Amino acid sequence: MMDMIKNMTARPLPKDTGIFLVLIGVAIIFEILGWLTQGQTFIFNAQRLFIIILQMAIIGIMAIGVTQIIIMAGIDLSGGSIIGIAGLVAASLAQTSDNVNAVYPAFTDLPVIIPVLAGLGVAMGLGWFNGAVIAITRIPPFIATLAMLVIARGLSRWYTSGKQVSFFVDDFGFFGSGATPIWIFLGVAVLSHILLTRTTYGRRTYAIGSNEQAARMAGINVGRHKMLVYALAGLLYGIAAIIQTSRAETAQSGTGLMWELDAIAAVVIGGTSLMGGVGRITGTIIGVLILGIITSGFTFLGIGVYFINIVKGIIIVAAVVADQYRHRSKRKA
């Protein structure tokens, strides 16, 4: 354990240079393609940049949660589904009283803190459940969270029988308006970065990811820590759900479908290793931006949305393969 910690602190300062260059490269490619095919700039458009970040803020918040899970050598496929149910729960408690079709006619015009806490609570609870199942039964996390993907989606369909929930109190609109999502994203990123780099929470997360056995021997309560990390990720999904619901001014059972893939893609592009033990929030943020630029760039170039899926699939695999080679060459050296 001592050795491990020494290794970790002795490691050269985080370098996101490589991935940052990829970001620049991708932007340049779209810039060139932009001039060639559209006759206009892609990047030097303040409005577009703002929008790219705004659109990615929600995925970004999810990805920050997923980053911590992957650093711990876990995985979470249930983020999108949890956002679906958390958004619906929050929305159902944020309705105005002049709405004849309110989910809970008795609970309308509530102070905004109540729907927010309810959404966060549900998401955190489901996240904790993921962690508990993984910690206690020790089944592979991707299976546990795959089951949660199905369960949480079923819950969100059950909750209002698939009915859309709209008409929110004005205060609830705040979370999705203007640049608020970006500020929340940044806040979450900074906090998580500090948590990961400066606190025992972070130290333990890295320790479990790099050698769970050693972490256990060193007296870390691995099971409890896993529950904590998955629950925190759930909390972040809850935040993402509230921003999404507020921004869309509506919640429905299909919200968040497949978003977990975008989040995982952002994380692995950002250099977090699926082997665990390695990863940074800064990398994830760059990964999120790369994904945002690609999505936005495809729309900008007028390429069909379905191409984006194919490209996304390829990017996820490529990023992980690249990580694998980094990992291997490190081992050999």
Added chain:
Amino acid sequence: MLFGVAALFEILGWLLIGQSFLFNVKRLPIIILQVSIIGIIAVGVTQVIITSGIDLSSGSVAAMSAMVAASFAQASGGFLMYFDGIADLPVIIPVAMGIIVGCGAGWLNGAITAYTGVPPFIPTLGMLVAARGVAVLYNDGRPIIGLTDSYKFLGSGIVPVIIFIGVALIFHILLTRTVYGRRTYAIGSNEEAARISGININAHKVLVYTIAGGLAGLAGVVMSARATMAQSGMGFMYELDAIAAAVIGGTSLFGGRGRISGTVIGVLILGVITSGFTFLRVDFYYQEIAKGFIILAAVIADQYRHKRTSGGGA
């Protein structure tokens, strides 16, 4: 376990609906018919899981294969031809195309898994996304219709069941009687031991994933023949059912353990559950939530079996 589940539904059936669940000439064949497509996929997935791999792409690969196969299976006289001038081909061509496309996707899954050493759920997750994208792009999201009668025959009556049983039998024999099977179990059981024994691990993994892809392709063919059309949304989440069937049937996610016969039973249990929920008129939401818990329960049970036996050995 199969009997238990079936008996449970039988009892509930008499209690709640006042009729038999199992002893219904209509229901039993339909249960088997419905699961035969998932079953074909599950036979491939079982082999992948025995090597301690996983394949999350089967549903999407089946959809992609269905689109390609159907485009070669159009009858003349239809007004929406995918290929102008290609019509009324012998049925073997679309079937072969479907299987080849599936094999191709499986090969890519296997090659990336074997030669880069990334965890298999990543390349197959990528394939899940990418193959669905290809399926949509292939005909701009439109379905492919007007298939030949000989192609549609593959999905009619009990033909899917016969194909499923045939596939299950062939791979049961391959897994239990041939070197292919021996290597598949050996790799899943102890990859290092298999390597030292001179087995070409990478080549074998590629073979297993390719076969699984080919079976997903075949499932796509049967699926489109049954629907008498191909559509990009087909087979959505079938991979989950296939994995669930394999695990319920006793195939261990840790590799090295599993049987096709178990998977066939697992597939039937899933079919009984789905059909039983409809039979008992339980709302769809509960079905979905229940399926999630069933997967979880099966894997947790596997985990405890694994712990117990490996605890006794080394």
Added chain:
Amino acid sequence: MAGDIILTTKGLTKHYGGVHALEDADFEIRSGEHVAIVGDNGAGKSTFVRQITGVEQPTAGEIFFDGKTRHFANPLDARKVGIETVFQNLALADDLDVPANIFLGREEVYFNLGPFSFMNEKKMLAMAEEGLKRTAIKIPNLHNTIGNMSGGQRQCVAISRTVTFASKLIIMDEPTAALGVQETTQVENIIRTLKKQGIPLILISHNLRQVLNLVDKIIVFRRGRIVGALDAKKTDGNEIVSLITGLDTGVHENASYI
């Protein structure tokens, strides 16, 4: 009693990046001879074994086996010419039964259809029983999976695998490290049986008592080099220990270094 030279290495060297795991190892073993390799952790014993069994390829040096220069690209190459190895991690597949493990990677088949060849289970079972008989190993039920067996039984299966294929040289890497007293005795008895049958053996072991009891010659590795070759009948534990640790007192200065 030692006959012709069966295996020779000349200047065998292995570097992992900057780490010199094995330097300039000259080694030989004659037919019928049992040789032990001893040394501290990281002294290069396992590295040496990995080169001569084809698990890894040497950085430099040559291997002569059975009269020819050999280049083993993989363990199967080494096995094909008759070098059988019992690896430290046993290299057994837990979920397979005894014959399946013994024939792993070289199954007997009825006719060759590539990977889809049908296996001749009967023949494999008979040959496995034969191999077990030759080493006087008793395993109650050959169709039990390895995962359900005791450490000693597993070790016996691993050893009988090497014997089944009538090999020219057997290498055992720490065969008794994980075994209890009784099981260790069982394995030692198998080794004595092999000695009687005249099959040459290279034994890697930490157990000096065992080494002195079982083999003819003891090779000592230290820091990647061979630092001594001792006749088991003319040496004792002290001499070996001093060579292993490098703290030679000088008492045995005239011992049979080569």
Added chain:
Amino acid sequence: MKISNLFGAVAIAAFIASSASAETIGYSSPNFDDNFQTILRTAAEKHAKSLGHDILIEDAREDVGTQISQIQNFIASGVDAIMLAAVSAESTPAITEMVKSAGIPLVYINRRPVDIDNLGGKSTYVGSDDYVAGKLEAEAVCELTGGKGNAVILIGILTNEAAQSRTKAVKDVVSTGACSGIKIVAEQVGDWQRTKGADIVTNWLSSGIRPDIVFANNDEMALGAIQALKSAGISMDDVVVAGVDATPDAIKSMEAGELDVTVFQDAEGQATGGVDAALKMIKGEKLGSYTDIPFIPVTLDNIDRFK
């Protein structure tokens, strides 16, 4: 709703036992997550239950194979009639044949089957003509704008007949006579979703595409477009936004002066019409192949009817 669901789960036995004498209708919905389909489904459920009948609902998840399986399960479970909105219109011949040979009444609703000519007797289609929806949408826009302006189209899911027909109708209208001053400058697939609609329009705006007209295949995407336009600081008086469905959200937006055109697709009419058709056929009545539930363009003049 939630509470009644919970009770439903607990008391399902009593519930089913008590309804043994009523008819049971099996209903396969193409997608639970789709708002319009949800309105349709819940309206059908409400109507059937108010008449004392059972309705058994399944979600086909936009998958033809799943839908076919569900229908087979309905047949095996001995339902008295089957209702469905088809995942894909082209899959209907196989479904029709299956249900017909089981001798069970069959009602297609909302999504027009390709084999509509083969229906009649114990099978029928209750729905509206999506081409008409697109036509009414485009004509209303044409009138509001005087037939001029740069237009963009937000398309639903490409696979859906409704998306294809509505889009085609819009293009047909703007390519003719008085409306030919409208130029389609961009189109994108928004999957029927509000946030997708918003993101696409935002991306267009940042690429310098500033539409005068937004044609959306449905209201959700239209509402997304309005969000995007508003957050880009564009006055809603300068842009004509049009959708289809007249959902409650859309009506509210229209009253706020943001959404300009929507076309009422009578979900309730389709659903109740479908249930009624099924009940008639169970009683042995023979029906025609098609019952039209008309689309109605919604304007501020007649908006109160749709609240």
